Amino acid sequence: MATLTALSAPDIRSARRLVVKIGSALLVDRKLGLRRDWLAALALDVADLKARGTDVILVSSGSIALGRGVLGLADGALALEQSQAAAAVGQIRLARAYEEVLAPHGITTGQILVTLEDTEDRRRYLNSRATMETLLGLGVVPIVNENDTVATDEIRFGDNDRLAAQIAVTVGADQLVLLSDVDGFYSANPKEDPTAERFDLVEAITPEIEAMAGDPVSGFSKGGMKTKVMAAKTAVAGGCAMAIMEGSVLRPLTALAEGAARTWFVAQGDPQVARKRWINAMKPRGAVQVDAGAVTALRAGKSLLPAGVVAVTGAFGRGDPVEILGPSGETLGKGLVRYTAAEARLIAGHRSAEIEGILGYAGRAALLHRDDMVL
Numbered sequence: 001m002a003t004l005t006a007l008s009a010p011d012i013r014s015a016r017r018l019v020v021k022i023g024s025a026l027l028v029d030r031k032l033g034l035r036r037d038w039l040a041a042l043a044l045d046v047a048d049l050k051a052r053g054t055d056v057i058l059v060s061s062g063s064i065a066l067g068r069g070v071l072g073l074a075d076g077a078l079a080l081e082q083s084q085a086a087a088a089v090g091q092i093r094l095a096r097a098y099e100e101v102l103a104p105h106g107i108t109t110g111q112i113l114v115t116l117e118d119t120e121d122r123r124r125y126l127n128s129r130a131t132m133e134t135l136l137g138l139g140v141v142p143i144v145n146e147n148d149t150v151a152t153d154e155i156r157f158g159d160n161d162r163l164a165a166q167i168a169v170t171v172g173a174d175q176l177v178l179l180s181d182v183d184g185f186y187s188a189n190p191k192e193d194p195t196a197e198r199f200d201l202v203e204a205i206t207p208e209i210e211a212m213a214g215d216p217v218s219g220f221s222k223g224g225m226k227t228k229v230m231a232a233k234t235a236v237a238g239g240c241a242m243a244i245m246e247g248s249v250l251r252p253l254t255a256l257a258e259g260a261a262r263t264w265f266v267a268q269g270d271p272q273v274a275r276k277r278w279i280n281a282m283k284p285r286g287a288v289q290v291d292a293g294a295v296t297a298l299r300a301g302k303s304l305l306p307a308g309v310v311a312v313t314g315a316f317g318r319g320d321p322v323e324i325l326g327p328s329g330e331t332l333g334k335g336l337v338r339y340t341a342a343e344a345r346l347i348a349g350h351r352s353a354e355i356e357g358i359l360g361y362a363g364r365a366a367l368l369h370r371d372d373m374v375l
Contacts, residue, residue: 286314
């Protein structure tokens with residue numbers, strides 16, 4: 001098959017942090033319901049990756065498809081309230097199914113439901129990121145889905161391809177795999193054009209590449225190739241390589257590692273570097289001035305604790321960008337602050353153990369976490 005670059009394809013066996021998106025058509029059979037054998041085989045892949053030290057996040061469609069079967073809703077488009085009702089019924093079954101297939105491998109699962117609004121609001125974004133980082137640090141496999149029970153058209157991703165890409169960027173994943181009903185990205189829709197050619201590797205998403213994207217071909221799927229290319233643009237800009245592959249085979253991630261047909265979109269740099277670049281481009285809403293001891297800690301790669309802060313200026317909310325100033329007022333860098341300006345002024349100069357007594361709640365130990373700073 002064709003390639004747009006001489007670069008070598010990524011290997012998921014070397015992934016540090018992997019996000020896997022699972023389409024409804026793979027999980028749910030119209031007549032038989034949940035494909036448990038396929039899901040159990042996927043669990044084997046996840047267990048193998050976890051054993052290699054890879055953090056794994058699953059972004060799973062399927063709640064509405066499962067729920068509409070249980071509720072006996074007819075095929076075709078559903079009204080918003082019907083979709084929300086189906087999601088409410090299907091989501092609990094979907095979460096239980098993941099728990100049942102992963103628990104025998106000693107893997108704990110956690111459910112995270114999000115909307116587009118959660119990723120656009122900086123405070124909610126930081127909350128989601130902190131939750132997922134904590135779960136991954138505890139060895140949990142988060143199961144993420146759009147919160148279809150409450151999402152309206154105005155606050156929806158609309159498809160889990162783009163949601164998966166946003167999650168990948170949020171957690172600093174280095175690889176994203178879209179398990180789909182197509183085996184890669186083609187020059188045209190292969191179901192309509194027999195001369196369509198699949199690309200093994202796409203180095204850059206050009207206007208020509210975008211023009212090749214087609215429309216959905218699956219009865220369940222909301223995301224066609226256009227949404228997959230949109231997802232790829234988000235992922236690669238955040239330093240995350242993305243693969244599209246046909247996922248109906250048992251153990252699809254093993255198949256991918258062993259050379260199955262697929263298309264990889266090449267990452268534009270390292271995910272942590274991309275995140276730092278994003279933070280550095282933000283306009284500060286205020287500033288925190290630190291003492292000499294904090295400067296030493298920051299340059300050693302540590303987070304900024306309240307004890308090292310000597311002054312707070314500006315009016316900012318939690319999650320806003322702030323400038324980090326040294327003892328003489330010199331600029332040291334920028335970061336996303338974990339407290340409001342009013343809270344930061346109250347806890348400045350105090351030890352982390354004193355935060356609860358000052359604010360009335362435990363809060364977070366760091367004022368600026370090292371992952372949210374660029375010096």
